Amino acid sequence: MSGLPDWMTPPRPEGWRSEDLDHLPEAPRHTELIDGALVFMMSPQRSWHSRLVTAFTARLMEQAPDGFEIEREMTVRLDDRNRPEPDVCVTTVPYDSSRTGFEANEVLLVVEVVSPESAHRDRTVKLRKYAEAGIPHYWCVGEEDGKPVVHVYELDRPTSAYAPAGIFRHSLRRELPFEIGLDLDQLVP
Incomplete structure (x- = not known):
């Protein structure tokens, strides 16, 4: 070495x-x-990725009721050997300016925006690891014709695996972890 x-x-x-x-x-x-x-995230992120992460963060913050916090690019400790950094996460833990990450049981939703270098990890590895750690909701955001498409998963607790809850194009409406309505076509120019 x-x-x-x-x-x-x-x-x-x-x-x-x-x-x-x-x-x-x-x-x-x-x-x-x-x-x-x-x-390491060595390749530079595309502007599309950065703008989408910002848009998801802002829209979720606008819609989150009191008691919910939206964070971007904060690590989540899944276990002793896994601490990924989702693009966006929703938690009910009060804001703390010195916080460097969250425990898995503190996170209700993780959002990963797929990049070419992260596609395998986001669609397979993290899908399995977030579920095994007990995170109730996972959104994996891809791109079709320049627009976001969101694959939504909900945790099936008896199996500790995610069940597909829908593929959303153009708009996304969800009741959990709180009432969310997004115009996906307006998230990026």
């Missing part, structure tokens, strides 16, 4: 742990932990 900075060497043979992310100031922004391995 010569040529790598010291901070990139795992502190133990089995890899990194969730708490290690808080002690890696040299790590690039948007570093995730998946199965004990650091995952």
